[in-house]
Amino acid sequence: xxxxxxxxxxxxxxSENTVTPASISRRTFIKGGTALAASTILGGAAxxxxxxxxxxxxxxxxxxxxxDDYFHNTVKAVEMLGGMxxxxxxQSRVGLLINSNQDNPGSYVKPEITLAVVRMCFDAGAREVGxxxxxxxxxxxxxxxxxxxxxxxxxxxxxxxxxxxVTIPGGRSLKRAEVAKALLDCDVFINMPIAKDHxxxxxxxxxxxxxxxxxxxxxxxxHFGSGSSGWYDDAEFLSQCIxxxxxxxxxxxxxxxxxEVITTNGPSGPGxxxxxxxxxxxxxxxxxxxxxxxxxxxxxxxILATRMAHEHGLGKLDLTGLQVHEVAL
Amino acid sequence: MRxxxxxxxxxxxxxxxxxxxxxxQPSPGDLSGYLPAGGEVSGWKPDGAPQTYxxxxxxxMINGGADIYHEYGFNQVVRAAYVNAGGQSVNLEIxxxxxxxxxxxxxxxxxxxxxxxxxxxxxxxxxxxxxxxWKGDLLVTVIGLDSDAETRQGxxxxxxxxxxxxxxxxxxxxxxxxxxxxxxxxxxxxxxRGPLGVMGSYVFDTGDIFRxxxxxxxxxxxxxxxxxxYPDAAAGAEAYASATARLGSSARFTDGVRQGNRYSMLDRExxxxxxxxxxxxxxxxxxxxxxxxxxxxxxxVKRLNSD
Numbered sequence: 001x002x003x004x005x006x007x008x009x010x011x012x013x014x015s016e017n018t019v020t021p022a023s024i025s026r027r028t029f030i031k032g033g034t035a036l037a038a039s040t041i042l043g044g045a046a047x048x049x050x051x052x053x054x055x056x057x058x059x060x061x062x063x064x065x066x067x068d069d070y071f072h073n074t075v076k077a078v079e080m081l082g083g084m085x086x087x088x089x090x091q092s093r094v095g096l097l098i099n100s101n102q103d104n105p106g107s108y109v110k111p112e113i114t115l116a117v118v119r120m121c122f123d124a125g126a127r128e129v130g131x132x133x134x135x136x137x138x139x140x141x142x143x144x145x146x147x148x149x150x151x152x153x154x155x156x157x158x159x160x161x162x163x164x165x166v167t168i169p170g171g172r173s174l175k176r177a178e179v180a181k182a183l184l185d186c187d188v189f190i191n192m193p194i195a196k197d198h199x200x201x202x203x204x205x206x207x208x209x210x211x212x213x214x215x216x217x218x219x220x221x222x223h224f225g226s227g228s229s230g231w232y233d234d235a236e237f238l239s240q241c242i243x244x245x246x247x248x249x250x251x252x253x254x255x256x257x258x259x260e261v262i263t264t265n266g267p268s269g270p271g272x273x274x275x276x277x278x279x280x281x282x283x284x285x286x287x288x289x290x291x292x293x294x295x296x297x298x299x300x301x302x303i304l305a306t307r308m309a310h311e312h313g314l315g316k317l318d319l320t321g322l323q324v325h326e327v328a329l
Numbered sequence: 330m331r332x333x334x335x336x337x338x339x340x341x342x343x344x345x346x347x348x349x350x351x352x353x354q355p356s357p358g359d360l361s362g363y364l365p366a367g368g369e370v371s372g373w374k375p376d377g378a379p380q381t382y383x384x385x386x387x388x389x390m391i392n393g394g395a396d397i398y399h400e401y402g403f404n405q406v407v408r409a410a411y412v413n414a415g416g417q418s419v420n421l422e423i424x425x426x427x428x429x430x431x432x433x434x435x436x437x438x439x440x441x442x443x444x445x446x447x448x449x450x451x452x453x454x455x456x457x458x459x460x461x462x463w464k465g466d467l468l469v470t471v472i473g474l475d476s477d478a479e480t481r482q483g484x485x486x487x488x489x490x491x492x493x494x495x496x497x498x499x500x501x502x503x504x505x506x507x508x509x510x511x512x513x514x515x516x517x518x519x520x521x522r523g524p525l526g527v528m529g530s531y532v533f534d535t536g537d538i539f540r541x542x543x544x545x546x547x548x549x550x551x552x553x554x555x556x557x558x559y560p561d562a563a564a565g566a567e568a569y570a571s572a573t574a575r576l577g578s579s580a581r582f583t584d585g586v587r588q589g590n591r592y593s594m595l596d597r598e599x600x601x602x603x604x605x606x607x608x609x610x611x612x613x614x615x616x617x618x619x620x621x622x623x624x625x626x627x628x629x630v631k632r633l634n635s636d
Binding site: 101102103104105142197198199200202204232233234235236239264265266267268269270271272273302304 | 391392393394396397420438439441442456457458459470472474476524525528529532535536537
């Protein structure tokens with residue numbers, strides 16, 4: 001594989017960590033890579049707002065992998081960050097926040113991406129892999145890989161119940177919240193959103209996905225806490241609550257689905273479907289949201305929750321100084 | 330993906346109509362009666378029991394996506410899955426809205442731009458993998474979970490089968506009729522009933538500064554045109570005054586100039602924005618070419634004043 005930049009310290013990890021489905025060998029996977037510029041890789045809606053990636057110095061901030069095999073894209077993106085062992089140590093308990101509760105095309109994280117992350121977590125030595133949203137049999141059956149990864153499907157358990165109260169001293173609109181206790185208890189927290197349209201807040205990414213860890217009553221406060229009469233009458237208050245709840249816990253890793261996504265009628269669709277075929281991973285959740293917004297033709301700074309999260313100091317809004325490495329497989 | 334020709338689809342639909350013309354009419358309020366039975370659509374059979382969601386329970390079906398339906402006026406929905414022998418799946422959703430205007434509105438919002446028009450229901454439009462039509466107070470959405478030709482044909486056939494079971498038709502809102510026809514000729518139009526419907530087209534502010542309760546949005550020439558209707562001229566004037574005052578202090582816009590009932594400004598993309606209050610209406614035109622914006626705005630206002 002040719003890398004876009006030359007001095008990345010975080011190349012593919014050793015073969016003992018490799019996660020590959022039986023159908024494609026690791027050798028084929030690596031040889032299949034071809035570096036492309038961002039505008040070429042992403043094309044379509046992405047072109048207008050995509051900043052030029054920085055020259056290669058220091059660790060990778062965002063690893064983006066484009067290709068038809070979404071399982072492999074996921075593995076490669078995490079490997080570019082140093083491999084899952086960088087994030088998951090032996091005997092650790094991992095919590096996955098997967099945007100999986102819709103079923104129209106382009107509205108949910110592909111099962112192939114989930115399978116790849118689960119497999120990598122177990123291979124890294126995780127004792128337990130839990131999900132904050134339960135994954136139904138129908139979810140797994142949307143993937144042609146489903147039958148090949150029955151252990152992974154059975155291996156995840158639901159950890160989204162058992163709410164606990166937290167205080168958020170730095171919160172501007174949200175001072176207290178009820179979140180799944182596992183959010184605080186898990187050793188490793190991996191946020192797995194899909195970069196898609198949202199009719200009301202324009203974009204659903206890692207910030208918005210955190211509402212998947214909160215209870216219904218807390219979510220109602222997001223929508224009605226300012227006294228508004230409609231679910232989305234006060235987008236500013238809602239966005240501030242989203243930014244505030246992200247103060248509760250930072251993800252150790254974000255793995256984003258940018259493969260097939262809706263750019264209208266979100267978050268549930270059906271809507272206009274674009275296929276950037278890209279999985280991207282990183283640890284700066286604000287930068288990841290900006291990258292995801294770019295992917296569907298939006299500017300990160302125009303997404304209120306993203307901007308407010310940046311104001312909280314949760315990450316970078318400007319990608320131009322970051323190490324954004326993009327490859328095509 | 331193999332594309333299906335419009336002629337092929339229509340032929341399939343005609344055959345299907347003949348086969349299902351005797352389908353029984355459902356009783357009022359029972360949406361499940363609109364669902365095609367097993368064997369009614371060749372190659373497709375129901376997969377599991379249909380689910381019905383009423384009122385606020387819609388949030389259980391489409392968490393995060395329900396509010397736009399409530400903005401238009403939602404009563405209930407029935408959702409059913411169909412499968413074929415190849416294991417492909419189609420989801421069928423029938424939404425009963427509060428009125429034909431509500432059904433037309435949510436249809437116009439969801440159908441989006443482009444697609445293939447089909448003679449199913451009222452204004453059926455087939456996109457890559459899904460189809461929407463409205464009829465009476467119903468919106469019918471049929472979604473293929475794959476985009477292959479067989480699934481697309483299933484989407485069309487299931488939609489046609491539902492159409493034969495719906496007897497009532499509805500009338501578009503008069504605001505739509507007024508703006509869709511010449512001289513305005515609004516294209517890619519959607520009828521909105523609140524701020525959520527506006528947000529996806531243009532963002533003036535994070536709040537509902539125009540207090541939108543009814544409007545039309547679409548394109549005229551290369552301009553975006555928005556028309557909001559208020560109960561009377563006084564309400565229109567009040568909304569105009571408060572919205573333009575807010576826009577005048579917004580960091581999103583510059584070069585604001587007020588001339589009586591007309592306000593012009595530039596947005597961040599240096600597009601020209603012209604806002605005009607005309608009786609109970611506010612007309613807004615956005616475009617890169619200032620001359621065309623002015624010309625379209627003039628046509629729009631002339632039409633709105635022609636009552």
